[in-house]
Amino acid sequence: MEISSFVLFWAAIFTSNILLTNFLGMCSYLSVSKEVESSFGLGMAVFFVLTATSALNWIVYHKILVPAGLVYLQFIVFIIVIAAFVQLLELIIERYAPALYYTLGIFLPLITVNCAIFGVSLFLVIRNYSFGQSVAFGAGSGIGWLLAILMLAGIRKRMKEKLVPLGLQGAGIALIITGIMALAFIGFSGIVNVQ
Amino acid sequence: MNEKSNSYPVFFMLIVTLVFIGILAVMYRFSEAKIIQNERQEYQLQLLGLFADEIETRGILKKDALLAKEKLEDNFKSYVQELELPLADRKAYEVRADSILLGYCFDVLGNGLWGTMRALIAIDPSGTRILNLSIYKQMETPGLGARIEEPAFRKQFSGRTIYENDEIREFVLIPEDQEASRDVEIRQITGATITSSSVLKMIRDELGQIFELNIGEEE
């Protein structure tokens, strides 16, 4: 009787969006969202890395750290796994898909320090998710993050010609927009029912 | 890259890693026992806490004396006895004081919004009334769903009857700022409807499962 992966996937996108309710990944969210195109690139990179590292860190945690009794080192190990994976991905993409590298590659270094990726890895061990649940939760969180940054970028594009109080320009107004988005997302809370 | 040997960075990294892992390992070894002890104590405290009022009103032992940190282990041993139940992952206890049965306590689990919750439900000796509830482990959002741990929410279940027309009764959620007017109403936690209803569902499902075993009537 465990929470189904399907429910977790949707919950991670809508009812508890990793960015809008857990505030994870804010730094790159605020700085990159000035343009729609780069937002999409970064969002895709986050989605991909999140899904993969959720799976990897689940394996590392349950197959290596727990049997070896090294659970207390999880923070360091997770961040190293993430950094190593991102590095590897960068190499592979550069080698085999140069076109993709130009659109996605520049965002990869930003990802290691994206709290959303690390946060999801921590959530899934703390909540004791199974492998399937972890991957679903990781993928859902990634899509949720992509959705949030795309929406903000779209709104900010339209805001460009609008007059904003001086003290609020830049990060201030972006935070307010995000707040309104977060409010709107509360409306989704009914769509998921935990069984 | 530079005139220094290529192996220096690797060597340096290795040394730093070893030093820090060493420090952490030592620190963890020293705290490990305390962490496990903490968890155990917390559990005993929660369980005895559910019966503390009962034990005090019967004049057996004052609350402070019962839940004093140094006495916890002994008190737990003398009042609480584990029962054998054919339920995987769920423990059951019988709480007695001076051979008087005070009630039963079930360690149950259910799904919250984010992960498994675990709770202790105290039931009166006749098996018809919830004495107390404590949610001792949950993964809900801090400040929102996590507030199911707070007395304001969980104390609402104290004294509620379990059965209604021979069925396990279904509790109903009402807004937090309203007063419960009927016995089945539970004030929910604002902003955490899913978590609140998960608690109700857990209680209903788990009690249903337990009472199919008919231990309440055995006495």
Next chain:
Amino acid sequence: MTKKEIFLVSAFRENSVWKQILGICSSLAVTNLLMNSLIMGLGVIFSVALANFTISLIRNWTPRSVRMMVQTLIIGSYVIIVDIFLKANMPQISKQLGPYVGLIITNCILMGRAEAFAAKNNPLDSFIDGLGAGIGYTLVLLAIASVRELFGFGTFFGFQVLGSWWTKWSIMVMAPSAFFILALFIWIINNKYYKVKA
């Protein structure tokens, strides 16, 4: 710069949150209660000050190619120390903060101060800089948390301040309010202390 200046600059003038919008990710989620924010802040102060100190101490021997790895490792170790300490001595709070303690590692402030200050300055100055950055950060968290807790629960550090007549604003407990309050906060600070050019 004197030690006092280093502290003041890092805590206020160059405060990471309102000047650079860094580091909010890891702890905005716990700002609906003052106690959680305070503990989180103390964790950050401890980790950033000591990580800065350590990174600065070994800066002359650290090869450039593995600098980032070494910094991550050192920061991670201090955060684990905070985590173990909380688990052993404050189990209640550790439980409430859940994964957020671990998230201090990805708090951009720690990496930022390590790169911007500790890698170039002596250990004592770095320690003070870290202390300043951590305290400045904690003050912002507490400011946000005091508004959210007061309006959302009617309490202040858990003590009932507003009576039962107060209708709790549930929005304050929920996520969106943190965005709004932080934005207002940045607005006020910008208008008051940094005269924005028209």
